[in-house]
Amino acid sequence: MPRIAVVGGGIAGVTLAWRLCESIRGTAVHLYTGEPYRRADASAASGGLTRAFEPDPDLCMEAAASLAELQSDPVLQAWASYRETGSVYLMPALGRDTAELVDAVRSRIPGSVELLDAGRLTARGAFRDLPEGSVAVVERRAGYVSPNALRDKLLVELARSGVFVVDGRIETVTREGEVHPVGGPPARFDVVVVAAGAWTRTLLARTGLPDGGLRTKTIQYVLTPSGPGGPGAFVDETTGLYGRPYADGRMLLGLPTDRWDVPPGAAVADPALTTRILDTARARIGHGPPGGKGGGGAEVTAVAAVECYHATGALSLRPLAQGIYTFTGGSGGAGKTVLAASRTAARSLVRTLR
Ligand SMILES: Cc1cc2nc3c(=O)[nH]c(=O)nc-3n(C[C@H](O)[C@H](O)[C@H](O)COP(=O)(O)OP(=O)(O)OC[C@H]3O[C@@H](n4cnc5c(N)ncnc54)[C@H](O)[C@@H]3O)c2cc1C
Structure with a gap:
């Protein structure tokens, strides 16, 4: 079973880990949330405005797909405190x-x-x-959602699904797929997705990885x-x-x-x-x-x-090196696109693992 690490406990990382669990066994996924994941991140501060229309066609399709999913699922609405x-x-x-x-x-x-x-x-x-x-x-x-509330609910679901949720900060990610937690032993993964929001660039720079224009x-x-x-x-x-x-x-x-x-x-x-x-x-x-x-x-x-x-304005999966990706770049709007963006990203990752 291939092993996947998701680095970042904001709505992007948590939702991606949750989507991955739909397709692969939970125990293959490690989620490193940061230390602590509730620090002043974008998901905690988000205004959560949620609608289907966006003037950019790609963002509009993602926002519409996300809202359609939210509206079809009362459980998701409750988790996200949808109003x-x-x-x-x-x-x-x-x-x-x-x-x-x-x-x-x-x-x-x-x-x-x-x-x-x-x-x-x-x-x-x-x-x-x-x-x-x-x-x-x-x-x-x-209307609006709370990305913070949704993240909290999904973290509980992830732990139930067997995902390794680690409340710790990652010091470095190497080109070879090694993840080095602060104060812990390194671990090797087949795929590493850095979803550390505004921290992504600094984390990648530590090992000379490109950031893809973040x-x-x-x-x-x-x-x-x-x-x-x-x-x-x-x-x-x-x-x-x-x-x-x-x-x-x-x-x-x-x-x-x-x-x-x-x-x-x-x-x-x-x-x-x-x-x-x-x-x-x-x-x-x-x-x-x-x-x-x-x-x-x-x-x-x-x-x-x-x-x-990111210049595209989109939260999406971007390859950086063999097996290394980012999933960030929400550009002030990922609260409304994250459901569709995480589904697309997880599908694409699972395809590469087959
Ligand atoms: C003030 C504000 C208002 C917004 N309003 C809206 C809105 O109304 N509607 C909308 O659709 N969108 C809105 N957004 C955008 C949306 O909230 C963000 O795009 C989204 O929350 C980003 O989530 P993220 O997971 O990419 O990043 P973040 O939420 O920032 O999460 C990054 C996570 O990575 C973790 N991390 C950092 N470094 C490390 C490390 N070294 N190791 C492990 N983990 C690490 C952090 O602890 C953090 O939990 C808003 C954003 C902000 C800032």
Whole structure:
């Protein structure tokens, strides 16, 4: 029986190990989660916005397949703490490609999707002052998940399936498939998949392995003390603002950052960005906490974490050397694509082992 090591206890590594168990005996799989796996990783910080539509066709197909699986499986929904709030994806204009993607989503998730122009979206009350010509993909059957909760449930399932789950950090991975845990004996594997998110690059560099073009970037959002509840989960490409309802009536709101190549675990919230997020939310969805411009009230909490990016924007399996792969590069969106991406990756790995 070939032996596979998955390095990384975020949603990518854990879900991949879980998929592998569907095809091969659990005891052939070792999962090294890091030390401890609950550290400030992207899966713990994730906003979890989940929908089928994405403007990139490949990502859209993965997101739609992931959401379709989630919706067909009540157990998975419970594990992932899925909340169906609906989703709005607002764009400056409707391209022909976008219309085709919407049709593709319609066929995957029937009865969920409609296209609305700015006027009709504004009439529904959640958004204001939308640019002329803008258009929204509105999904009824979408919302948000907790990648952190799903990871925790899957770890329990993995232990039950006989997978060796090791709560320890890997110091190095060699070209020959040797994995060296910190303070433990090395182990040799037929396949090693490095799914260590933002830590992947540093880990590979220690043994001179290439990283295939991975970078890191900070993602930042704020949690406001109360929310209008109106838009459900949303992305507004015309401003960059995204958000969703959060627990206890609060709202999660964010804007993209341009803070690239940040060391993992070293993300710091930028107060100026917090102010911009609150100002943009006030202008676009009429929501902002009391306390004047910027709303710098004590109850606004800023969250920042480092994520691993790849030029394709996709979480996918990438070969680096004979038997050595990465499975990372979620680029701020793997919460919604991980179910399909992990299935594809596991199938492809199992094929190489036959
Ligand atoms: C703030 C934020 C908000 C986000 N919001 C959304 C969203 O709304 N919707 C969406 O779809 N996506 C979202 N994402 C993206 C999504 O959450 C990530 O793509 C996904 O969680 C990445 O998972 P991962 O397993 O690749 O990485 P991580 O979750 O970072 O996991 C990497 C793991 O590797 C482990 N590790 C590191 N070094 C080692 C080592 N040497 N040995 C062993 N283990 C190691 C770490 O302990 C960690 O557990 C967001 C991301 C962030 C940061």
